[in-house]
Amino acid sequence: MPDLTTLPLSDVIPALQRGDFSARELTEAYLARIDELDSSLHTFLTLTPDLALQLADAADKLLIEGRQTGTTPPSPLSGIPIAVKDVLATRDIRTTAGSRILENFVPPYHATAVEHLFEAGAVILGKTNTDEFAMGSSTENSGYGVTRNPWNTSRVPGGSSGGSAAAVAARMAPLALGTDTGGSVRQPASFCGVTGLKPTYARVSRYGLIAYGSSLDVVGALGKSAADVATVFNVIAGHDFRDATSAQLPKPEIQLNGAGSLKNLRIGIPQQYFIEGLQPEVETAVRLAIDALASLGAELQEISLPHTEYALPVYYLIAPAEASANLARFDGVRYGPRADVQAMWEVFRETRGQCFGPEVKRRIMLGTYALSAGYYDAYYGKAQKVRTLIRHDFEAAFEKVDLIAAPVAPTTAFEIGGHGDDPLSMYLEDIFTLPANLAGVPGLAFPVGFDDQGLPIGMQLMGAHFQEDLLFQTAHAYQLVTNWHQQEPPC
Numbered sequence: 001m002p003d004l005t006t007l008p009l010s011d012v013i014p015a016l017q018r019g020d021f022s023a024r025e026l027t028e029a030y031l032a033r034i035d036e037l038d039s040s041l042h043t044f045l046t047l048t049p050d051l052a053l054q055l056a057d058a059a060d061k062l063l064i065e066g067r068q069t070g071t072t073p074p075s076p077l078s079g080i081p082i083a084v085k086d087v088l089a090t091r092d093i094r095t096t097a098g099s100r101i102l103e104n105f106v107p108p109y110h111a112t113a114v115e116h117l118f119e120a121g122a123v124i125l126g127k128t129n130t131d132e133f134a135m136g137s138s139t140e141n142s143g144y145g146v147t148r149n150p151w152n153t154s155r156v157p158g159g160s161s162g163g164s165a166a167a168v169a170a171r172m173a174p175l176a177l178g179t180d181t182g183g184s185v186r187q188p189a190s191f192c193g194v195t196g197l198k199p200t201y202a203r204v205s206r207y208g209l210i211a212y213g214s215s216l217d218v219v220g221a222l223g224k225s226a227a228d229v230a231t232v233f234n235v236i237a238g239h240d241f242r243d244a245t246s247a248q249l250p251k252p253e254i255q256l257n258g259a260g261s262l263k264n265l266r267i268g269i270p271q272q273y274f275i276e277g278l279q280p281e282v283e284t285a286v287r288l289a290i291d292a293l294a295s296l297g298a299e300l301q302e303i304s305l306p307h308t309e310y311a312l313p314v315y316y317l318i319a320p321a322e323a324s325a326n327l328a329r330f331d332g333v334r335y336g337p338r339a340d341v342q343a344m345w346e347v348f349r350e351t352r353g354q355c356f357g358p359e360v361k362r363r364i365m366l367g368t369y370a371l372s373a374g375y376y377d378a379y380y381g382k383a384q385k386v387r388t389l390i391r392h393d394f395e396a397a398f399e400k401v402d403l404i405a406a407p408v409a410p411t412t413a414f415e416i417g418g419h420g421d422d423p424l425s426m427y428l429e430d431i432f433t434l435p436a437n438l439a440g441v442p443g444l445a446f447p448v449g450f451d452d453q454g455l456p457i458g459m460q461l462m463g464a465h466f467q468e469d470l471l472f473q474t475a476h477a478y479q480l481v482t483n484w485h486q487q488e489p490p491c
């Protein structure tokens with residue numbers, strides 16, 4: 001039997017259903033791959049091999065019954081392995097959010113997105129590394145050590161969903177869940193040469209997602225291709241009464257069949273995303289990919305998103321402000337380790353002082369300051385107003401075009417330690433991903449080339465609210481005529 005991890009998911013799903021191999025064999029192949037590579041890449045924080053095999057056996061039982069009775073299995077994800085970013089709560093499975101303050105936290109419930117995976121019969125392999133509380137762009141802020149980029153292990157995989165992206169790139173999982181508050185699905189997807197979706201805000205329930213910036217957070221998915229990611233999106237999206245913000249929409253049923261023409265599709269190219277500081281090879285690859293979309297029939301238009309330059313300061317006020325409130329609950333009383341001191345305030349101070357990493361502390365201080373009396377209007381209030389202008393930019397653009405095409409990040413994967421002690425220079429890596437979160441619109445990142453170091457380059461398509469289908473159809477059409485998404489890292 002060939003190494004089952006080398007088969008594309010589009011072949012695996014029908015083969016599993018026909019019974020060419022079992023979900024157990026498929027799962028064992030991925031567990032073997034994890035065994036071989038995880039000590040060098042450090043993509044997983046917790047592995048669940050016993051659970052995975054149990055779930056695989058349960059899926060096999062259903063698949064066999066389905067074949068005998070001639071019924072199709074309930075979901076294409078039945079028996080398919082998947083990795084889950086460690087900011088999503090998993091019942092009876094340790095969930096750390098990449099933080100020492102949750103080192104031994106075992107949630108009593110599943111996040112809704114995870115619950116949907118279980119219902120679909122997917123096989124959970126384990127929990128992937130992340131920047132602490134999803135704050136970062138490289139996984140270097142994880143309390144448990146950095147993940148390495150499978151394309152070049154001296155480079156970061158991106159972040160904060162770096163573990164998920166590296167796991168998919170290195171064939172340690174065919175699919176993974178991630179989360180995106182300011183780019184954390186799209187940027188690591190781009191750095192690792194895989195496809196990643198940030199859905200529309202509120203399209204996927206946030207219940208059980210350990211909150212970072214609640215008005216920005218969204219659960220997304222990563223896989224090799226747009227078609228693979230769409231399979232997960234169909235399963236995890238939908239209204240959830242447990243998340244009051246979740247959109248009252250039915251589950252999507254996106255189907256990506258055959259070659260689509262992009263005739264009548266209008267794609268906008270925002271001038272503010274092709275600026276000084278953009279690595280020349282990134283610009284070239286993205287422009288070539290846009291040309292490829294044009295040759296499939298799309299009509300290109302230069303557009304302007306005039307408030308783009310404010311996205312960075314606005315995001316780095318709003319996200320830390322919301323984070324400072326969300327992280328107040330981690331106090332040594334309700335969760336995790338407790339510092340060995342007596343007085344209540346000492347417990348709070350010592351526990352938080354000892355267990356939070358420097359980036360999390362920086363953001364709590366920044367956010368608390370921005371929300372404090374007398375400063376609220378000047379900082380948080382003002383940032384919310386500018387956020388509205390950024391959203392209006394997108395709304396105006398989507399009157400003229402159907403999709404917006406842009407680079408995901410200004411550079412390819414940087415060296416581990418490359419941003420040293422300079423948090424601001426790290427924040428600059430996020431300039432092209434933050435606006436979609438501030439506006440709440442969906443974005444899909446996928447590979448469009450390599451730089452001269454052999455590192456992947458990604459492009460993102462952004463759409464109007466709830467236009468995920470169009471994003472997938474367009475990226476799928478591109479992936480039918482190109483093979484960047486099929487390239488494999490050297491490991």
Ligand code: GLN
Binds near residue numbers: 135181182
């Ligand atoms: N890099 C951004 C930050 O540190 C985005 C992170 C994310 O999307 N979770 O806030």
